[in-house]
Amino acid sequence: MIVRISDDALARALGADELAAAFERKGHEVQRTSSWGMHWLEPLVEVDGMGFGPATLADVDAILDGSSDKAIGEIVEHPFIARQQRLTFARAGKTRPTSLEDYEATGGWIGLRRARQIGGAAVVEEVLASGLRGRGGAGFPTGIKWKTVANTPAEQKYIVCNADEGDSGTFADRMVMEGDPFALIEGMAIAGEAVGATQGYIYVRSEYPDAIRKLDEALRLGASIIAPFRCEVRVGAGAYVCGEETSLLNSLEGKRGEVRAKPPLPAIEGLFGKPTVVNNVLTLAAVPHILTEGGASLYDTLGVARSKGTMPIQLAGNIKHGGLFETAFGITLRELVYDIGGGTQSGRPVKAVQVGGPLGAYIHPDQFDIRFDYEEYTEADALIGHGGITVFDDTADMGAMARFAMEFCAAESCGKCTPCRIGAVRGIELIDRIRAGGRPADAVELMPVMHNAPKTGRLPEQEIGLLTDLCETMKFGSLCALGGFTPYPVMSALRHWPEDFMPREGAKVPEGSEA
């Protein structure tokens, strides 16, 4: 009997390796595949298309004799899978990640072969026509970026894959790299064909050891297929800000991961000053499908308004059915959180949902009719980001989460621009003072010579005014999204849950804290 168990990092963290070994000891062939993305069922065991999960070592015998109470029925019929429209994740759960044979058998390399046939200019046209937008967060039209690089003359151009997926609540990049690495590599080779680049770099964060190992393996196996295009993996070093494209380029060059001012755009002066395509993993992994016959026009028919195609949405945090859900744009948050996600894991009411990682806004259940669409989120003062959705139940302290957003920004700021470097620290202090109920007048304010200064200290409302001002400055004065978007979680938490910023029970105004 053939038993299929994922070798995705999440499944392995939950004991998939031990489970696989147990089935092998019983004399069965175990195939290690990518993950279906139903994370609450991992480790998921598949026998003849039927699923069993979450499986433990104690379930092995029952699964084999068909009496297991962990049976979920046929996996492809499972509502979580059946409701999806998988293009980027078409192979998820079905193939062995580093098997060239499996990749070829499921339509691999068709896009690259066709790209080579129709030539670079036509490839750019097709990507433009598909309406594909950058999946890293900014949503910039991919075709336009590629066109810029293609039209900039240079002896050397680069394709850089941004695989520094640092946002909490996101794991789609990781799942592509671990589950379908050839798709990413093919997408990069197609990009190389489109713009005339022969060298690619995949910048992966060091927190993803499995992804690094599998990409290295896949690149070794696929080197002759993508030649003359060459590609290698570079490993980050624990800096969140390196997910920002210009600081990623600095890091690749061997410098501090500090943000560069734009212009010049990386498309014109990028890695080592050469024209460079910098795209997210999901963007590049969507390309092979788009380049198949009719792929671009299919992509364009999916989605709503200017958000075309599908988005791999990641359901995370306190959610019952967490995992990867790829669907066309336009789905509402209500459907995602309740119908698909099944509400909270803890069974308590949903209090807030953060969409778009640590820099995304906290969304109140009253706003759950918002549709997944770049423009609709922008209008609601929120962002899609990388498509991560983190659910919180009613025990969450939103004042503490707002403080954490500032703390995170302070810890991860590259230090290049003032609003982010200093603003984040001042933000922590302000939130602490608001939650402490304001502060007394400090020694300078009390000096007789400071006759215009208030002598009564500052009330929480006044501190909130300051925080609002600070957020405004960070939003418009920061060089990149780290400082620029940290105000989203802070201000949205303040707007929707002001009671969480009220002085807590027993909080005292700290005596002379400013003196």
Place this chain on the structure above:
Amino acid sequence: MSTREERVAEIVAAHAGREGPLLPILHDVQHALGCVDAESEAQIAKALNLSRADVHGVVSFYHDFTARPDPRPEVQICRAEACKARGVEALIPAAEQAAGDRVRLSTVYCLGLCSAGPAARTGDRLHARLDAAGLTQVIENAR
């Protein structure tokens, strides 16, 4: 020539001719020696024709590089939003108690297991869906 110098020289030589070799070199040095100390910084700077300040600036920028070795085993605990939503903060006191002085606990922002937190990492081994007992076990088993 001391062994440290030899090791660093070998690592630098292994990356000769690569574009932007500094980060890969630093990763290898950190892995081999458990840190990137001032002597190594100077040696790498000389080999790559950079100033010591440049190399030190890079070493001190990234969380993965440390100036001094720490022989204790390390357990990284994810304390980002998704793991917070799943209750990681409540596990920290028990984790600290289990770690004592023997194990170094460090905070990491996201291991990418956000649908199955709280999550931790020891070496290249990941652990998910941890409760207080599970995390304590991970810490006690850390070598």
